[in-house]
Amino acid sequence: MSTNPLEIAQPNQSRETVIELKDIQISFKLADGGRFDAVAESNLKVAENEFVAIVGPTGCGKSTLLNAVAGLLVPAGGAVEIGGQRLQGLNRKAGYLFQQDALMPWKTVLENVAIGLEIAGVPKAQAREQARGWLEKVGLGNFGDRYPHMLSGGQRKRVGLAQVLIRNPKYLLMDEPFGPLDAQTRVIMGDLLLDLWSQDKKAVIFVTHDLEEAIALADRVVIMSAGPRARIMAEYRIPLARPREISEIRLDNQFHHIHREIWGALKEEVLKGYRQTSGDRQ
Numbered sequence: 001m002s003t004n005p006l007e008i009a010q011p012n013q014s015r016e017t018v019i020e021l022k023d024i025q026i027s028f029k030l031a032d033g034g035r036f037d038a039v040a041e042s043n044l045k046v047a048e049n050e051f052v053a054i055v056g057p058t059g060c061g062k063s064t065l066l067n068a069v070a071g072l073l074v075p076a077g078g079a080v081e082i083g084g085q086r087l088q089g090l091n092r093k094a095g096y097l098f099q100q101d102a103l104m105p106w107k108t109v110l111e112n113v114a115i116g117l118e119i120a121g122v123p124k125a126q127a128r129e130q131a132r133g134w135l136e137k138v139g140l141g142n143f144g145d146r147y148p149h150m151l152s153g154g155q156r157k158r159v160g161l162a163q164v165l166i167r168n169p170k171y172l173l174m175d176e177p178f179g180p181l182d183a184q185t186r187v188i189m190g191d192l193l194l195d196l197w198s199q200d201k202k203a204v205i206f207v208t209h210d211l212e213e214a215i216a217l218a219d220r221v222v223i224m225s226a227g228p229r230a231r232i233m234a235e236y237r238i239p240l241a242r243p244r245e246i247s248e249i250r251l252d253n254q255f256h257h258i259h260r261e262i263w264g265a266l267k268e269e270v271l272k273g274y275r276q277t278s279g280d281r282q
């Protein structure tokens, strides 16, 4: 039994579970005919309106787990349930934001944001009107006529967010979305994300290797062990008040306390992960 008051022994059942991983196992076939067991039996429940961050050592299986929730890969065992239904095929209720943005270089920023609605059958003029609104919301109201190569990394991320949110997905799956950005821009993007999220609080799974980012953003931080056969090894609730301002919250004593508690559990796994990626399989 954990003595850490932040650690969750039983996930909170009071809100409806909207995403559930049930004893999920994920393996990859290797070119030599062998098999790599990336994720061992893992369980996770995400409640409606909840922001969950998944943290773990490099290469442990965070993206793999998220890909299973997105329906991009089929688990070898167990199941993913979305809104109580077993997921089969792509998770069409989710918006997915990757580390690499998915902007089309030959389309303007406005066209890139509007395209999801246009494909879904929304008349062009209406889709573009909504796209203009989303560009305002992400602070790029004057950038609609530019092409992606004319934007900074942070601006491209803003367009990516608008591109996903305009389709009003029920859930957000984010895989190190701010990974390539410099530290200051990451903070600004985190604040923008929290601001947009607070407006309708979609359930979010946010994958990151950055524990500080996870604590600053999430209601709950889930820790994965080092692979192979990685598993979800602990969950921590983050009792920091909202609304949060990331640059401020990182200076808060409570933030440091939470960071120390979780890092205590994560550190050994991170070291194991590094030993494994450097070839020292102990």
Ligand SMILES: Nc1ncnc2c1ncn2[C@@H]1O[C@H](COP(=O)(O)OP(=O)(O)OP(=O)(O)O)[C@@H](O)[C@H]1O
Pocket (backbone or CB within 6 Å): 028, 029, 030, 036, 038, 056, 057, 058, 059, 060, 061, 062, 063, 064, 065, 209, 227
């Ligand atoms: N298609 C594949 N075939 C074989 N192994 C794979 C495949 N995809 C991922 N893996 C392996 O599965 C493990 C988990 O990979 P994954 O990308 O999910 O890790 P991660 O935790 O997201 O890593 P990082 O933090 O470095 O982005 C790694 O050891 C990786 O090499």
